[in-house]
Amino acid sequence: xxxxxxxxxxxxxxxxxxxxxxxxxxxxxxxxxxxxxxxxxxxxxxxxxxxxxxxxxxxxxxxxxxxxxxxxxxxxxxxxxxxxxxxxxxxxxxxxxxxxxxxxxxxxxxxxxxxxxxxxxxxxxxxxxxxxxxxxxxxxxxxxxxxxxxxxxxxxxxxxxxxxxxxxxxxxxxxxxxxxxxxxxxxxxxxxxxxxxxxxxxxxxxxxxxxxxxxxxxxxxxxxxxxxxxxxxxxxxx
Amino acid sequence: xxxxxxxxxxxxxxxxxxxxxxxxxxxxxxxxxxxxxxxxxxxxxxxxxxxxxxxxxxxxxxxxxxxxxxxxxxxxxxxxxxxxxxxxxxxxxxxxxxxxxxxxxxxxxxxxxxxxxxxxxxxxxxxxxxxxxxxxxxxxxxxxxxxxxxxxxxxxxxxxxxxxxxxxxxxxxxxxxxxxxxxxxxxxxxxxxxxxxxxxxxxxxxxxxxxxxxxxxxxxxxxxxxxxxxxxxxxxxxxxxxxxxxxxxxxxxxxxxxxxxxxxxxxxxxxxxxxxxxxxxxxxxxxxxxxxxxxxxxxxxxxxxxxxxxxxxxxxxxxxxxxxxxxxxxxxxxxxxxxxxxxxxxxxxxxxxxxxxxxxxxxxxxxxxxxxxxxxxxxxxxxxxxxxxxxxxxxxxxxxxxxxxxxxxxxxxxxxxxxxxxxxxxxxxxxxxxxxxxx
Ligand SMILES: Cc1cc2nc3c(=O)[nH]c(=O)nc-3n(C[C@H](O)[C@H](O)[C@H](O)COP(=O)(O)OP(=O)(O)OC[C@H]3O[C@@H](n4cnc5c(N)ncnc54)[C@H](O)[C@@H]3O)c2cc1C
Ligand code: FES
Numbered sequence: 032x033x034x035x036x037x038x039x040x041x042x043x044x045x046x047x048x049x050x051x052x053x054x055x056x057x058x059x060x061x062x063x064x065x066x067x068x069x070x071x072x073x074x075x076x077x078x079x080x081x082x083x084x085x086x087x088x089x090x091x092x093x094x095x096x097x098x099x100x101x102x103x104x105x106x107x108x109x110x111x112x113x114x115x116x117x118x119x120x121x122x123x124x125x126x127x128x129x130x131x132x133x134x135x136x137x138x139x140x141x142x143x144x145x146x147x148x149x150x151x152x153x154x155x156x157x158x159x160x161x162x163x164x165x166x167x168x169x170x171x172x173x174x175x176x177x178x179x180x181x182x183x184x185x186x187x188x189x190x191x192x193x194x195x196x197x198x199x200x201x202x203x204x205x206x207x208x209x210x211x212x213x214x215x216x217x218x219x220x221x222x223x224x225x226x227x228x229x230x231x232x233x234x235x236x237x238x239x240x241x242x243x244x245x246x247x248x249x250x251x252x253x254x255x256x257x258x259x260x261x262x263x264x265x266x267x268x269x
Numbered sequence: 270x271x272x273x274x275x276x277x278x279x280x281x282x283x284x285x286x287x288x289x290x291x292x293x294x295x296x297x298x299x300x301x302x303x304x305x306x307x308x309x310x311x312x313x314x315x316x317x318x319x320x321x322x323x324x325x326x327x328x329x330x331x332x333x334x335x336x337x338x339x340x341x342x343x344x345x346x347x348x349x350x351x352x353x354x355x356x357x358x359x360x361x362x363x364x365x366x367x368x369x370x371x372x373x374x375x376x377x378x379x380x381x382x383x384x385x386x387x388x389x390x391x392x393x394x395x396x397x398x399x400x401x402x403x404x405x406x407x408x409x410x411x412x413x414x415x416x417x418x419x420x421x422x423x424x425x426x427x428x429x430x431x432x433x434x435x436x437x438x439x440x441x442x443x444x445x446x447x448x449x450x451x452x453x454x455x456x457x458x459x460x461x462x463x464x465x466x467x468x469x470x471x472x473x474x475x476x477x478x479x480x481x482x483x484x485x486x487x488x489x490x491x492x493x494x495x496x497x498x499x500x501x502x503x504x505x506x507x508x509x510x511x512x513x514x515x516x517x518x519x520x521x522x523x524x525x526x527x528x529x530x531x532x533x534x535x536x537x538x539x540x541x542x543x544x545x546x547x548x549x550x551x552x553x554x555x556x557x558x559x560x561x562x563x564x565x566x567x568x569x570x571x572x573x574x575x576x577x578x579x580x581x582x583x584x585x586x587x588x589x590x591x592x593x594x595x596x597x598x599x600x601x602x603x604x605x606x607x608x609x610x611x612x613x614x615x616x617x618x619x620x621x622x623x624x625x626x627x628x629x630x631x632x633x634x635x636x637x638x639x640x641x642x643x644x645x646x647x648x649x650x651x652x653x654x655x656x657x658x659x660x661x662x663x664x665x666x667x668x669x670x671x672x673x674x675x676x677x678x679x680x681x682x683x684x685x686x687x688x689x690x691x692x693x694x695x696x697x698x699x700x701x702x703x704x705x706x707x708x
Contacts, residue, residue, distance in 0.1 A: 145701075147701075148701035148704060148705045149701065149704070150697055150701050156697070158693075158694055158697045169684050169686075170663065170665055170682045170683075170684055171665075171682055172682075180690075180691075180694040180697065181694065181697045181698050181701045182619070182647075182649045182665075182698060182701070182702075183649050183665045183682075196667055197647065197665075197667070198623060198647050198649075231708065232704045232708045265690075265693070267690045267693055267694055267697075268690060269663065269684065269690065269694055
């Protein structure tokens, strides 16, 4: 963790720690370098009111932007409880993923930037998507997975975004969610995020869409959540 | 055994040098003899990568990512990069040249490897030296990623004039550069008659490329109302891979325009009289894309690392460990990309990129004095079959290692049903590959 992240983390802990002090201190102690806490951001519906669990229909794919104004994440209610898992990076290091949140512990969120070569949902297309149990992928025949059509990596949303198959070498970064008084918050990013590569590779596109790189990199404190189909013109399945 | 000095001079004399070295009274051979080191000795370990294509570019970048202290030198003879993947779409006018060309300076400056725009003309493995037309470079590890060369000898039995005539008049366009531009001109200027495409026998670069090319040329003919046919002469029994997808496209979109001829092994090519004699009959053509058999690029021959068959004859492809890509004859040399032999991997850009990352990891760990267990590469290959609307099909192959039989086993997945979604994914595939190598 670099100095900037550390300061950010400390700031965020002050806010977040009253939620679950034990979790954060334990997590930080053991996951240094994997967990980055950012501004705590409330998840909102499109009308600006707080998003609650009942607004997240099972197996639909919702998008929001966190921790930066331009970094897309997917929010999915997987229907049933999703237990925590241990994730492994390609250098052998491991970290713990806490599992789902909500009353059924079924709600998960992941960065929608593919950990292979950073394909991500834009306003035009989404090549990386969730395939619900009743809509398996045509190529891999897998369902209940997040699959990227750029080079067909398949990720497991039930296991912290781990790679099931394909060229990606590290899991999708997961977005740490917390529930408080029925409201949902994004508080941090766990795993190997791809933000640096993303900002570097899509400089021109981001500048076009957000006006400047600085705007694209602004940290958010609230996130509007909407169905992916409403944000992107076309969901590309494969 | 590495190359002898005499061999080296012989090679240099053939002419690779002549264009780029000023003639100041030395013969080409003498110039090589007088060659000087073009880089000071490296403080740490130096890896020289020969060939800045899909494989070499990936090795160079990922070596620096693995360990920025490794002195990485990439030698490439072309001044800029031109992609074969998506070149068929470009041939059909679906994307611009910008999309498929890239500059070498960007990744070199960004990742901190040295890019040397030079021709490799000799390799002395015992001295660990690579000779270029600008001088020599010493290495600790050598990566050879020169792609393919054409084997016109298989058609013309050493008749260099005939090979030259064919190359210029009916370019294969499987090695990027002028040949692709020439092919595009030919396709767009074609007026009527039969346009023949030959599919090479044995292992060759990008197994679906010719079938995709046929579809794209047929699309251009259809669009331009050209009274022409595209005839595919294939030594195989059927189209592979993605056979059903290509067949459906030919039958549904290009009926009467594309004719697929299986079991057409070439007996004789007569480019002057425009006739090809095959086991499936003789074909006269108005114009053609004559693709000869392929072999590993010249550098692997130069380094004397070509595999031999049971009878001691060269197989045409590199002799490397199937898992580590290390030359069997020389632990300091790694062979990567289209050159490799003896594995069930298709020769594709995706494959070269995937292997490149593995090789970078292996070399970086060797330099660090560690051994790692290599992973297996993978391949995804989209093929455009329609231009309006743009539609594509796809194959993805992952591999398992069967420890018992010591065999690499492919696990293919195919979508033969063409769709616009897959056409979009084709470009997403390419865009992110280019970003991976250059951005
Ligand atoms: C029409 C067509 C379509 C294709 N479509 C696809 C596709 O959709 N997807 C896909 O994955 N693959 C595709 N391919 C295959 C892909 O282009 C190759 O598999 C890939 O380029 C192999 O990478 P490589 O690094 O081994 O060789 P290359 O990319 O050819 O790179 C070799 C490099 O070495 C350089 N070199 C050679 N000799 C010397 C020397 N003596 N000195 C200095 N430099 C030297 C060359 O100039 C070249 O730049 C296609 C190929 C063709 C022809
Ligand atoms: S970018 Fe997603 S699999 Fe390659």
